[in-house]
Amino acid sequence: MRVAIAGAGAVGRSVALELIDNGHQVLLIDKSPASIRSEAVPEAQWLLADACELSSLEEAQLETCDVVIAATGDDKANLVISLLAKTEFSVPRTVGRVNHPSNEWLFSESWGVDVSVSTPRLMSALVEEAVTVGDLVRLFTFRQSNTNLVELTMPDHSPFVGQRVRDVPWPQDVVLVAILRDNAIQTPDQDRSLEAGDELLFVSPEDAEDDLGQLLSPKD
Numbered sequence: 001m002r003v004a005i006a007g008a009g010a011v012g013r014s015v016a017l018e019l020i021d022n023g024h025q026v027l028l029i030d031k032s033p034a035s036i037r038s039e040a041v042p043e044a045q046w047l048l049a050d051a052c053e054l055s056s057l058e059e060a061q062l063e064t065c066d067v068v069i070a071a072t073g074d075d076k077a078n079l080v081i082s083l084l085a086k087t088e089f090s091v092p093r094t095v096g097r098v099n100h101p102s103n104e105w106l107f108s109e110s111w112g113v114d115v116s117v118s119t120p121r122l123m124s125a126l127v128e129e130a131v132t133v134g135d136l137v138r139l140f141t142f143r144q145s146n147t148n149l150v151e152l153t154m155p156d157h158s159p160f161v162g163q164r165v166r167d168v169p170w171p172q173d174v175v176l177v178a179i180l181r182d183n184a185i186q187t188p189d190q191d192r193s194l195e196a197g198d199e200l201l202f203v204s205p206e207d208a209e210d211d212l213g214q215l216l217s218p219k220d
Contacts, residue, residue, distance in 0.1 A: 028046050
């Protein structure tokens, strides 16, 4: 898979290293000469150019990319890059980095963004996940399907502690995808029992989250 990353700062370089380790081809684009540090990611291709300019993206041969990641520190630039990638080069998948939470609503299909990643929201969610027991924590939003990746740590008072996965009346369209227990990942087999302290990861429609939280950790 060929991936173009606009923005060769710390975030862009870190993503590039991960993708290269997973066997993908990566092109890093940045308009700042100071950011062109080919020694930091020697396996990547590098391009000194403004990714908001159509001519730069043509030079990058964006039409050959499977994914474009707009990872600059400027939300306006990330929106323009995503829109150009999608509308001018028909890139199958675009990922936009959200730097300021107030701009998150803009990162949608109307601006060519398939997946938005909000760094402030993600950090907040990880903090909540680390300290919260019994409350549903939203970790990630899949915008195209209006579903979220959510987490809940089973409290001692949950009525389903000791019950099997199959015996829980899960809300419609909610999918339990993993159980984290004793620093290990447990598959959510139908006969597996739930225990207090289990971290449960779900893919859930937004309108089912309240029912899911009330089911596993009733507040009344």
